Amino acid sequence: MMPKILVFAGLLVCIWCGASASTRQGNNTDEEAAQAFLEQYNALYADLANKYVLADWTYNTNLTDENADAAIEAGLRLSEYQAVANEEANQFDPTNFTEDTKRQLSYVGSKSLSDDEMKNLSSIIAEMGSIYGQGKVCRLNPSGEEECLSLEPELTLLMADSRNASERLWAWDGWRREVSRKIKPLYFQYVELKNKLAVVNGFNDYGDQLRQKYEDPEFESDIHSLYEEMNPLYLQLHAYVRRKLYETYGPDVINLNGTLPQSVLGDMWGRFWANLYSIGVPFPDQPSLDITQALIDQNYTITRMFETSDDFYTSMGLIPLPPTFYNLSMLEKPSDREVVCHATAWDFYDSVDYRIKMCTRINMDDFLTIHHELGHIQYFQQYSQQPTVYLEGANDGFHEAIGELMSMIVSTPKHLYAIGLLDELPTDNKTEINYLFQQALSTISTLPFHLLQDQWRWNAFRGYYGNMSSQWNGEFWALSEAIVGVHAPVERTEEDLDCPSIFHVAQDYDMIRYFTRTILQFQFAESLCEAAGHEGPLTDCDFYGSQEAGAILSDMLQLGRSKPWPDALEALTGVRKMNATAIRSYFAPLERWLQETNLANGDVPGWTTSSGTAITL
Numbered sequence: 001m002m003p004k005i006l007v008f009a010g011l012l013v014c015i016w017c018g019a020s021a022s023t024r025q026g027n028n029t030d031e032e033a034a035q036a037f038l039e040q041y042n043a044l045y046a047d048l049a050n051k052y053v054l055a056d057w058t059y060n061t062n063l064t065d066e067n068a069d070a071a072i073e074a075g076l077r078l079s080e081y082q083a084v085a086n087e088e089a090n091q092f093d094p095t096n097f098t099e100d101t102k103r104q105l106s107y108v109g110s111k112s113l114s115d116d117e118m119k120n121l122s123s124i125i126a127e128m129g130s131i132y133g134q135g136k137v138c139r140l141n142p143s144g145e146e147e148c149l150s151l152e153p154e155l156t157l158l159m160a161d162s163r164n165a166s167e168r169l170w171a172w173d174g175w176r177r178e179v180s181r182k183i184k185p186l187y188f189q190y191v192e193l194k195n196k197l198a199v200v201n202g203f204n205d206y207g208d209q210l211r212q213k214y215e216d217p218e219f220e221s222d223i224h225s226l227y228e229e230m231n232p233l234y235l236q237l238h239a240y241v242r243r244k245l246y247e248t249y250g251p252d253v254i255n256l257n258g259t260l261p262q263s264v265l266g267d268m269w270g271r272f273w274a275n276l277y278s279i280g281v282p283f284p285d286q287p288s289l290d291i292t293q294a295l296i297d298q299n300y301t302i303t304r305m306f307e308t309s310d311d312f313y314t315s316m317g318l319i320p321l322p323p324t325f326y327n328l329s330m331l332e333k334p335s336d337r338e339v340v341c342h343a344t345a346w347d348f349y350d351s352v353d354y355r356i357k358m359c360t361r362i363n364m365d366d367f368l369t370i371h372h373e374l375g376h377i378q379y380f381q382q383y384s385q386q387p388t389v390y391l392e393g394a395n396d397g398f399h400e401a402i403g404e405l406m407s408m409i410v411s412t413p414k415h416l417y418a419i420g421l422l423d424e425l426p427t428d429n430k431t432e433i434n435y436l437f438q439q440a441l442s443t444i445s446t447l448p449f450h451l452l453q454d455q456w457r458w459n460a461f462r463g464y465y466g467n468m469s470s471q472w473n474g475e476f477w478a479l480s481e482a483i484v485g486v487h488a489p490v491e492r493t494e495e496d497l498d499c500p501s502i503f504h505v506a507q508d509y510d511m512i513r514y515f516t517r518t519i520l521q522f523q524f525a526e527s528l529c530e531a532a533g534h535e536g537p538l539t540d541c542d543f544y545g546s547q548e549a550g551a552i553l554s555d556m557l558q559l560g561r562s563k564p565w566p567d568a569l570e571a572l573t574g575v576r577k578m579n580a581t582a583i584r585s586y587f588a589p590l591e592r593w594l595q596e597t598n599l600a601n602g603d604v605p606g607w608t609t610s611s612g613t614a615i616t617l
Contacts, residue, residue, distance in 0.1 A: 026091035031101055034092045038104050041085050042388040048078045049349040049388070057346060059126075060357060061330050063133050063338040072122045079118055085109035103562070107389040111200045113193070121193040124186050125508055131182045132506045133340040137174030151175070151268070152333060152341035152359045159267050160275040165253045172263035173490050180501035187500050190508075195461055207454075207461035210510045214395050215564055220458070222578070223451065223512065226519055227483075229580045230447050233587055235605035235617055236594040237444050238485050241273065243603050244280040259481050259607045261489035266441075269502050270486055271449050273441040274365065282437050282593065283430040289413060289438060291421040292363040298420070302331050302360045308419065309371045312410060316543065316550025319381040321374070322354055333359035342503045343369050345376035349391065351384040368407040375403030383560030390560040394568035397516025397578075402557070405521040405528075408439065415542040429589075432539055436590035443518050444587065448484040450515040455479060456499055457510075473497050481609040520569075522582035527573045528553060538586050 028034070055071035086109030094102045112118050137155060138148040149155050149171070158171050194206040203209040211219050238260070245264055246254040253261060266275035277290075295305070303326065314320045333341055341359035348354065354377045360366050379393055379402055393399035409415060413435060417425040456476050459465065465472045473492055476499050480486050492498065500506045525538055532546035543549040556572040566576040584591075598605060606616035 026093050028092045029096065031097045034094070034097060034101055034105060037088060038101070038108070038387070041108055044081065045085070046349045046388045048081055052078045053346060053348045057355070057357070060340045063130055063340065068126050068130065072119065072126060075122055076115070076119060079112055082109035083112040086111055100562070104387060104389050113197055113200065117193060117196070121190070121197070124190050124193070128183050128186050128190070128500065128506045129340065132179055132503060134338050135175065135179040137171060137178055139170070153361065155268060163248060165249045165264060168263045169489055172268065175268055176496060176498055176501050180498055181495050183500045183506055184495070184497035187497060191460055194508075205461040205463075207458035211458070223515060226578065226580055227447065227451055230444070230583070232617055233584065233591050234444055234448060236591060236598060237440055238607075239598045239603045239605040240594050241276060241280055243598075243601055244276070248279050256603065257607065259485045259487040259609065262480075262486045263489040265486070270484070271446060271502070273445040274438070277438050277441055280437065282433045286430050286434055287424065287426055289416070289422075289435060290364050291367065291416055294421045295362050295364070295367060300362055302362065305360070305362070305367050305370050306331065306374070309374045312371060312406065312544055313374060313378050315545045316553070317547045318378055318550050318554060321377065322352060324353060325355065328353065329355040330357045331360050343373055345373045345380070347380040347391065349388065354380050368411055371410045372403035372407045375406045378402070379557050382554060382557035386560040386562055390562040392561040394559065394561060394563070394565035395516065396510065396513035397520050398565065398568065400513050400517030401520035401524055404517055405524050408521065408525070409542055409544070411439070412539065412542055414540055415544055418542065418544065433590060433593050435539060436587055440587060440590060447515055447518055450511045452479050452483045453499065453502070453505060453511040455483070457505070470494050478609070478611065482613060482615065485607045485615065487610065516578060519578045519580060519583060522586055523569070523573050523575070523578070526582045
């Protein structure tokens, strides 16, 4: 999914991570001069950012050293301008300026390290990205010939479909041997340099810088409060899935009272459990909600899947894809070069060019991913007339929530039936439980995972793990057991550092955005369904074709980051804080069913970690 802190050829360009507001100490009180400076900055930054994104696009869609070097140079030019602009912005005293001028100034540029250090940082992230993008796991095939599997599509398909625990473990361990072990020494350097850069810009450390993007001094504690509120539902889901995995793999793999081995959870990282649906579907005799075969039978092409998604947005009166989208995007995996397949949406900062990079396949997962990615494109287009410093979602979670909300609505039986991808519209309670279970595997299961990734990194940036490399990985798995209820399926060694085995960590994207998006998408859903005149449970809501829903959504999207995110949240939902009321209500029928089923099976939600800590309701 699209992370909007952009990494171009490995150099972080965080448009919104300028110096801490407390470092603005100038004495120029001329607001007209400040506004003239901002007008120039917004224009120059847009031009440099456009060149930067073009270079990074070329690199991500053709992983060569030459393209990496070109993108790094473009990034350094932008970084240099950020530093110069930051110094100019610091000449102003914005105390008595209007709120808009103050806000724009707060996002102008950032200080840099030395040229050598900035180039080193960009090269480190570029190399981590190259290791990730070109990672392969090799084995001998039945003919005795070596075959090497890339993450996309071979390893991803294996982790989605295989029910052979040994094969899954081979892929899981192999990916970490070939990718995160190689990333490990680079990652230590990355942490050191990112912290140094954050401190120069007035933050305590890089984690502090990332959290301050959310403009809430209580952000970390608020996230943990939301996690505690969601935890009872997650523990019930964990216990139910554990039972189904036990029935699939047996007692040698699954302990009915313990944590789960990460290698059996549906993908390479245990992030999304959606691929466990077939082994855990509550009522397997009900009609399948998987439309993969329908897409194939109805001769859907990749282009048609994107066109169908575009139609979903335009049916609400939203902006269609630009004419250049299909010519300039990378929608299939090319056969003649190495690319980064991770699906991302791209804004080229010229109010015209928007693209998606994706190695698309004809299946339901990618059908929903397309709707998610076009949510980012829609957001880009809606706020495109804002000043450059505001070309961002209200916060990173907003960007992700819009896309994920659209994927959720599109996956409802009501919508799939309406567009001809389901033969009949089921209305019974069993189908509702199946649907909610399917949704939970893509939402509820991710909450502790996303918290884990950033809690570990926040602690690393704070220096909690010291200089002992073994402690870094040991703390990652200790947190994984405590928060997610998941353990490493094979003994880890001094060589391992497993958190950077996932794209977002290897490429400098925070993941708490995905935690916040999961909470926000249900708050957004309530408001949009109400605007569309929907009555009844949200599981039955489809605002396809609702101009009313489109209008209030557009009003919020157009704000970009021009207002504090609680203002944007209030504009759409009427409240100013993230809360779990909507998501808990949405999943209430499933939670009751899980409680009853787990009780009947004698399964107690919770687990005991390897250190002896009991995690219970």
